[in-house]
Amino acid sequence: MLINGQWTERWQPVQAADDRGRFVRQRSSFRGWIGRAEGDAPPRFPATRGRYRLYVALVCPWASRVLMVRALKGLEDIIPVTVVEPRIDDQGWRFCPSGEPELDARYLHQLYTRADPRYTGRATVPALWDRETRTIVNNESADLIRMLGRAFDGIGGDPRVDLYPEALRAEIDRLAPRVYSRLNNGVYRAGFASTQLAYEEAVTDVFAELDALERMLEDGRRFLLGERLTELDVRVFVTLARFDLAYVGLFRCNLRTLAAYPRLRGYAGRVLELPGIRATVDVEHIKRGYYSIRALNPSGIVPAGPAEHVAA
Numbered sequence: 349m350l351i352n353g354q355w356t357e358r359w360q361p362v363q364a365a366d367d368r369g370r371f372v373r374q375r376s377s378f379r380g381w382i383g384r385a386e387g388d389a390p391p392r393f394p395a396t397r398g399r400y401r402l403y404v405a406l407v408c409p410w411a412s413r414v415l416m417v418r419a420l421k422g423l424e425d426i427i428p429v430t431v432v433e434p435r436i437d438d439q440g441w442r443f444c445p446s447g448e449p450e451l452d453a454r455y456l457h458q459l460y461t462r463a464d465p466r467y468t469g470r471a472t473v474p475a476l477w478d479r480e481t482r483t484i485v486n487n488e489s490a491d492l493i494r495m496l497g498r499a500f501d502g503i504g505g506d507p508r509v510d511l512y513p514e515a516l517r518a519e520i521d522r523l524a525p526r527v528y529s530r531l532n533n534g535v536y537r538a539g540f541a542s543t544q545l546a547y548e549e550a551v552t553d554v555f556a557e558l559d560a561l562e563r564m565l566e567d568g569r570r571f572l573l574g575e576r577l578t579e580l581d582v583r584v585f586v587t588l589a590r591f592d593l594a595y596v597g598l599f600r601c602n603l604r605t606l607a608a609y610p611r612l613r614g615y616a617g618r619v620l621e622l623p624g625i626r627a628t629v630d631v632e633h634i635k636r637g638y639y640s641i642r643a644l645n646p647s648g649i650v651p652a653g654p655a656e657h658v659a660a
């Protein structure tokens with residue numbers, strides 16, 4: 349991670365745990381908002397075509413949920429993307445050898461020190477970069493999916509796609525934190541647990557959430573909250589897409605595979621077939637990326653399977 353703008357040590361997946369060995373995720377520190385004005389002043393980050401660049405890793409579910417919203421809203425021409433290399437190395441995320449169009453940089457952590465020369469924290473994806481003021485607007489995917497869902501509607505974002513509709517906000521707000529803690533972050537809590545107790549707590553949560561989601565689909569609805577896709581589906585899908593590929597094996601979430609959840613499996617297939625979504629699921633990046641986490645897989649060997657997974 350970076351401390352006061354200096355890269356300090358070899359990259360480690362876990363830098364913080366509590367006294368029972370539970371993985372503790374850091375808080376995101378850039379929280380600017382496109383189009384939002386403070387008082388009478390014009391917005392610090394106006395919605396502008398081509399001004400912002402999104403940095404992602406295709407292995408990463410948090411980055412992929414932002415890519416999904418970018419595709420669903422038709423923002424591909426408005427927000428260019430840089431995809432980092434799939435394998436994380438001693439200095440974290442690395443840019444492709446062909447280089448990075450905005451910065452003369454090899455590593456993502458250099459983006460963070462450009463934004464804040466004294467930055468302390470992890471250099472994570474996703475990050476939304478402002479090419480004009482050369483800073484990171486926001487590096488929290490929960491903010492970014494909400495922001496991209498609306499902020500660019502005036503300049504080309506598809507206004508018919510409303511992932512956070514008024515009528516469903518209360519339900520999304522009720523379910524999103526549960527899905528986050530038990531499923532999206534639950535798999536990480538299982539994979540990055542440093543005690544048996546912390547692992548067991550996490551793995552129990554993961555399967556309790558899969559069971560609950562399977563039940564929600566029992567009445568034959570198309571998506572989790574009805575006939576329309578919402579932000580909740582985006583949040584759930586990114587974890588389902590990685591489940592059999594990485595979480596069952598590497599993160600030891602192996603009570604069941606997704607094959608044991610026929611409704612969720614069918615549902616994930618439906619989301620995958622929406623325009624632009626399949627391109628956000630890169631099976632090779634996901635497998636190579638997760639299995640490059642040396643702390644969990646010292647040999648770096650990438651398994652041949654599984655044959656069965658959401659994007660198969």
Ligand SMILES: N[C@@H](CCC(=O)N[C@@H](CS)C(=O)NCC(=O)O)C(=O)O
Nearest residue numbers: 376408410470471472473487488489
């Ligand atoms: N709160 C962040 C978390 C993002 C995150 O943890 N990204 C991981 C990849 S899945 C990362 O970049 N890790 C690099 C590191 O921890 O050094 C978000 O949801 O946007």
